[in-house]
Amino acid sequence: MARLFTEQFSFSKGDSVVVVGLGRFGGSVAQSLMRLGHDVMGIDLDPEPVRHWAEELTHTIQANSTNAQVLRQLGVADFAHAIVGIGSDLAANLMTIMALTELGIKDIWVKATTPEHGQIAQRIGAHHVVYPEADMGERVAHQITGRMMDFIEFDDGFAIAKIHAPAATHDHALFESKVREKFGITVVGVKRANEDFQHATPSTKVQPGDLLIVSGPTRKIELFASSKRHKP
The missing domain is CATH 3.30.70.1450 (Regulator of K+ conductance, C-terminal domain)
Incomplete structure (x- = not known):
């Protein structure tokens, strides 16, 4: 699934990417991006996936991604691309998109679970929506x-x-x-x-x-x- 997702990107080699949500999907995508030569910061509210991916990614941080100020302090505004892989918490998924939009991220990719979810994500700032399960x-x-x-x-x-x-x-x-x-x-x-x-x-x-x-x-x-x- 991660390979299917990363094949859709038009990133330049070496571009920096922040992946928010290091569950099965987000973690796999982050790992694939590292193999493709990108610098990847992984963010998750849960400390367990942060520890799990600490040796695999450029940076991993436990943080609340729904808070734009927290993301700004982490330097997320300097990243070329952002991927929101949060799948279990719809509110956190959408609030993270809003926070990334507030930071002025120019290329936001979002994992959506339903067409309705995808439509809302685009209305509040997502540039690309993918439906990996579908x-x-x-x-x-x-x-x-x-x-x-x-x-x-x-x-x-x-x-x-x-x-x-x-x-x-x-x-x-x-x-x-x-x-x-x-x-x-x-x-x-x-x-x-x-x-x-x-x-x-x-x-x-x-x-x-x-x-x-x-x-x-x-x-x-x-x-x-x-x-x-x-x-x-």
């Missing part, structure tokens, strides 16, 4: 049905996915299959067993067993992934 549920559903091996959906309904090459593309070059014209998606690349990844061109020939990296509207990718054989 996103992971959809990702797992795609994997269980066998349509997609991996799947990332962005805010505007655009997605990138790794799929098994549908039967409709087997033994044809992409320009013959007319994938873009018929399905409205783009094949970005092809991975064949025991061969290096190759960027796709119109002349790329797809073989049974190939893996395709595709991009486009989510629903169109779903239809393409489940398409049956027909003449191109």
